[in-house]
Amino acid sequence: MSLIPQILRSLKNLPPFPMVAQRALMLVNKPELSIQELVEVIKFDPAITANVLRIANSAYFGLRREIHSLHQALLLLGTQELLKIIIASGATRLFANATPGYFSERHGLWRHSVSCGLMADLLARELTWAERATCFTAGLLHDIGKLVLSLFVDQKFAAIMEVVETQGKPFHRAEKEILGVDHAEIGGEMARIWDFPDRLRLVIRHHHLDCPESFSDNLVLLIHLADVLVLMFGQNLGREGLAYDGYPEVLKHFGLRERxxxxxxxxxxxxxxxxxxxxxxxxxxxxxxxAHRG
Ligand SMILES: [Fe+2]
Ligand SMILES: [Fe+2]
Structure with a gap:
């Protein structure tokens, strides 16, 4: 029996994307974003404010003095870094309840997503791109389709792996063959429902580079590369990592060498x-x- 009707039902019951993160997404590409505009986005969400202060004070930023207020955090870290923290902090609310599905550990999808966001950010730095918050966000959210499909992947895992092993197909193609749809397609649809910016939607939909137009957008290519590098790093491979199709020509496209x-x-x-x-x-x-639900 086809799982498509059940998958579509899950899409219909999608929870809203956290509002603060949604508003931050809209600001990612805004030129000359002011500190006050960002403070306005978060100040009424105490949980996100607390997370912003926690991350700003963590070893990751290595600041020498302790940060006590949002204003101080913004002044010391700048708007781009703060946007990254706000979006990651808001997105955790969705990832917290994800079923394992593609990963053997409970929060595997979150770990993979953060890793890919950080890797995309590093690549952007290496390539001297200015839009680092955009790259981090796209890396963080590229696999959101798995939030919906993981339940179904769990049910059909043996059948998916049989296609991977007998036909030599990458995991997402086998997923499509067995479920009728893959996580990139579902993710693209979720991005439409959540009204994400068009470019982010494009990345989510095409991060596996499965059609010629995927190759025409630099951000799509960068996130594909970040995804491959996270797998190469060997952390949190997940089930998709068992059979992932990487495109070496992407390296050439960015002029990156092995070293x-x-x-x-x-x-x-x-x-x-x-x-x-x-x-x-x-x-x-x-x-x-x-607490939110209650
Ligand atoms: Fe993926
Ligand atoms: Fe991924």
Missing amino acids: DLEKILLHFGCIWNDAQVFFGLIGSAHGLQC
Whole structure:
């Protein structure tokens, strides 16, 4: 029996994307974003404010003095860094309740998503792109389709793996063959329902580079590369990582050589531990979400 009707029902019952994170997403590409505009976005959400202060004071930013207020955080870190923290902090509310599905550990999807966001940010730095908050956000949200599909992947895991093994297909193609749809397609639809900016929607829909137009957007290519590098780093491979199709031509496109990748992976290894505070968000978000529902 096809699972498509059930999958579509899950889409219909999608919870709203957290409002503060949604408003922050709209500001990511705004030129000359003012500190006051950002403070206005978060000041009425105490949970996100607390998370912002927690992350700003973590080893990840390595600031020498303690930060006590949003204003101070904004002045010391700047609007781009703060946007990243706000979006990650808001998104935890959705990821906290994700079923494992694609990952063997409960919060595997969150860890993979944060890792990909951080890797995209590092790549943007290496390529001297100015839009680092955009890259982090796109990396963080590229696999949101898994939030809906993980339940169904769990049910059909053996059948999906049989297609991977007998036909040599990458995981997301096998997923499409068995479920009738893959997580990138579902993610694209979620991004439409949540009214994400068009470019972010494009990344989510095409991060597996599954059609010619995927190759025409630099951000889509960068997130694909970040996804591959996170797998190469060897953390949190998940089930998709068992059979992932990477495109080496993307490296050439960005003029990156193997030794650049080695440098990026080394750097990623250094920030990995300091970034644990992002991974810690999920525990607090879980408590918060229960309070939210009640
Ligand atoms: Fe994916
Ligand atoms: Fe991914």
